[in-house]
Amino acid sequence: MKQLSNLDSAFLFLESSKTPMHIGALHIFESPDKKNASFEIFKERVEERIHLAPVLTQKLMSIPFDLDAPYLVDDPDFSLSLHLNHVGLPAPSDRTALNNLVGEIIRKPMDRSKSLWELTFIDNLDGLGLSGKNHFAIVSKIHHAIVDGMGGEELLSKLLDFSPDSNHRIKVTPPAPQTPPSGFKLFMKSYGAALRSPTKMAQIIAKASTASAKILAQKTAGDLKKLVSFKLAPATLFERDLSDDRVFGTLELPLHQLKDCRKLSPQATLHDVVLGVISSGLREYLVEKNAVPKDNLVSLVPISLRRRKPKQGEENRQGANEIAAMLVDLATAEMSILDRIEMIRQNTVPAKSSNKKTTKISQLTEFLPNIYLSIAAKLYTRWHISNYHNPLFNLVITNVPGPQIPLYMGKAKLLEQYGSAPIFIGMGLSIVVLSYNGTMSIAINSCSSIIPDPQILVNHIEKSFKDLYSLVTPEQQSKPRRRRRARSEAASENNPELQQSNS
Secondary structure (H helix, E strand, C coil), rough: EEEHHHHHHHHHHCCCCCCCEEEEEEEEECCCHHHHHHHHHHHHHHHHHHHHHHHHHEEEEEHHHHHHCCCEEECCCCCCCEEEEEEECCCCCCHHHHHHHHHHHHHCCCCCCCCCCCEEEECCCCCCCCCCCCCCEEEEEEEEECCCCCHHHHHCCCCCEEECCCCCCCCCCCCCCCCCCCHHHHHHHHHHHHCCCHHHHHHHHHHHHHHHHHHHHHHHHHHHHHHCCCCCCCCCCHHCCCCCCCCEEEEEEEEHHHHHHCCCCCCCHHHHHHHHHHHHHHHHHHCCCCCCCCCEEEEEEEEECCCCCCCCCHHHHCCCCCEEEEECCCCCCCCCHHHHHHHHHHHHHHHHHHCCCCCCCCHHCCCCCHHHHHHHHHHHHHHHHHCCCCCCEEEEEEEEEECCCEECCCCEEEEEEEEEECCCEEECCCEEEEEECCCEEEEEEECCCCCCHHHHHHHHHHHHHHHHHHHCCCCCCCCCCCCCCCCHHHHHHHHHHHHCCCC
């Protein structure tokens, strides 16, 4: 049994029928034969390994009146069949059809009486234009309350290997599920926790104040001005009322070419280059819609603070979402793409340096009584309060690093993957960036009232990348590196530059 943090709980309270709060991904595989591209083999694989991630067999147990954060408890009635789906891609079975199907899958909220995850197996992918045969796709969904972007990648890794081995089996008997505690027992425990909230608040404020004092002491007057200057983001078409559907658009870029583009702006990080490409695409999209705001767009960029183990003596109540965040001015005014990348680099310097010593978002929410957090989040969503103020940010851009070697599910090789992230009232666009095996994927997540045709935005982002890459000289161009496949080398293959942000 594990209690959610207040930040984890917030994703439950923000959820409505129009704003499901799950994250996930589209994964496309190629198998050497039909047998290993079947739903039956896929189901066997999940059944063999599900015990490696206990959260997948747990369900929520809420506290009456939302007095405290809910708990994850073992589900004695867990049934794998309730979490696995099998569909065929409808004709013409091309990319548009696949993206439309993904949008249909991710728009549906999950049943909170069961474990909060689903996997959908999709076959009939002949129209995608992929080389080879025996392709299938998997769409993963898991609630943001129980995992963040990096955690989602870790859960998926339980199903995957670094080499093709269809005979690999993990034969471990899972522990018997624990009997959930009574609602009355949890209520009384939560009552005591509520009484301790003032003490927690004092401790966290003291820690935050100490960290802030250190940051301020190290700042020059110019840096401090950049750090504390703040204004609301401009109103844009991305804050319109949400429709019930979801749209999904995808793009894949060669990682080595993006690294070549970085040579054009040596002080910029690879992350700055990616933000510059996306920002340029967003500007051209808004130009086409005659909707460019006077001020620059602002993006929320989550930053992972996830650790593998708690420090010695630290309470082991690490939340599912261990994140900080920075607000990034995307420099969407009219300028060259190189100037835009440089301005983004300058805009992110104060946020990057301060976030190294900042307090986690989860810590800043822990002192709030859960019942107040619940009421505030629900009122904000249901009363559409975002309509009455300018947004803090216009969109979310999240970056999740992946291994730079091939991954396999049995004998089936993972070819492509694209991330999905929630949108919510007042913020109708999320862009997920994933790196994997020499590629960088970009996925557009929105709804039809915000982005009627996501492919238009995808095309603008792709053109921005091509325009940038055209500036790379032949001497600066590199070839894709040969990928290593050894299992022991997997950890070293992650690109550290891409690990600064994820959700």
